[in-house]
Amino acid sequence: MLILEEMQARGHESLTLLHHAPSGLKAALAVHSTVLGPAIAGVRLREQDEELAVRGALALSESLTLKAALAGLNYGGGACVLMMPEAGVDDPHAREALFRALGRQVRPLATRAVLTEDIGVTPADIAFVAQETPATLGMNTDTSAITGYGVYRGMKAAARFALGAESMRGVRVVIMGVGAVGRALAAHLHREGARLTVADDRPERAQALADQLSGVDVVSCGSALDVPGDILAPCGFGHSIHSADVSRLQCRLIAGGEHHPLTRRGEEAVKEAGIVYMPDFAINSAGLIAAATGADMNAAAEQVYQIVSRITHVAEQYSKPPSVVARRMAERRIELIGSLGRA
Structure with a gap:
């Protein structure tokens, strides 16, 4: 195209x-x-x-458009x-x-x-x-750490829908990508007792995290999709899960910090496979919320928890995939608030 x-x-x-x-x-x-x-x-x-x-x-x-809209931001x-x-x-x-x-x-x-x-x-x-333009946000905010905690809280809300409980104790989570957000997510999950497997395109980074957190398994990026787990958490650069690879997945929930881990076609394939997908713009917005509003880590992450909870409630009520519900919620706010015109 x-x-x-x-x-x-x-x-x-x-x-x-x-x-x-x-x-x-x-x-x-x-x-x-x-x-x-x-x-x-x-x-x-x-x-x-x-x-x-x-x-x-x-x-x-x-x-980012969908994320800001869903988070209630005027951006x-x-x-x-x-x-x-x-x-x-x-x-x-x-x-x-x-x-x-x-x-x-x-x-x-x-x-x-x-x-x-x-x-x-x-x-x-x-x-x-x-120093060159006033149009900036977040230079006094550790957005990666806040985003990682928000993904953790959003994952718990999504797990209540997909797995039947929000506790992460004993839950098998595969994290693909352990940069700043992935490491923060891993630390919170490890603290709660989740069983972690990690992968990164820089293997030494995944191994360093495993050395820091006891009981963490390390696999290659190429084999991460084949690892049996309850939750797959993509936290890389984007499009980590190709449509052709959906048949390899052995998880019940996809929820991570990565932007657009799936294409629209991939979302359809995941839905057909019976896997719940909580989209990136719903679950990784805590850092953006903090940068835009000045909210602290706990407040921003709690907002993500509430957003995901609202999505899963509507998804359950109307028997719709959470990814479809989340997109429609964001688009609906844009339509309604946009109809007011400029102030």
Whole structure:
């Protein structure tokens, strides 16, 4: 599918390519919706080519629209995906230059997009952005830790629906991706007595977590989908579960911190397989809530718990998949509040 066709199909408003040669800035800024307010754009930094960066920004920004709407925030959804500069960003001055260049490039868009941290980006990086534009959030918030705790609380609410109880003691959970969010989730689950299996595309990171937490099994990313478990928690970069691999799954619930782990086709395959899927935009919003409202970790995670509980209640009442219910709830708020027009 061509990029403009994909934008039209998803309902995107704009896609901006950013470039600043001296700092090595190459980025794609996608704005999916500003119906509820300026688009909160998660900023990601990783090694990838141009096409992956653009398509990643489009997918992530749509997810952010639904997430903000479902969380009751007066923001739309956006995403800014940075390609890693050829020289890297190990030099602190180079990192400062990269993020200040980003801030200066997006400054004219301040009424449409607000930048906050995502994978590979720290609050300190957003502070650099904030030196060039006022349109930032979260530079004083540990969003990864808060998101991880929110996923844990949301997982408990989803487990009550899918497994019949919200206790994690003895529950087998497979975590795919143990970056900052995955590690935080693992720590909370381990503390409650869950039986954990972890995988990461950097095997040494998974092993380091297993060395830190007793009784944790480590498997390769390629075999993680084959591990028997009650819950599969994708916490990677996106699209961890391909439609063709759904038949390999041996879980009853998919609930994790990763944005768009499944395509729409994958969601259909999961539904046909009888697996409950709690979508990313419903369960991984605690960090966004904290950054946008100033809520502390407990308050933000409790809001996620209540959101997931409301979704599962409606899903049970009307015999609908939670993923369908969650999307409709988000779209309904956008329709209703959007109909009021601009203040």
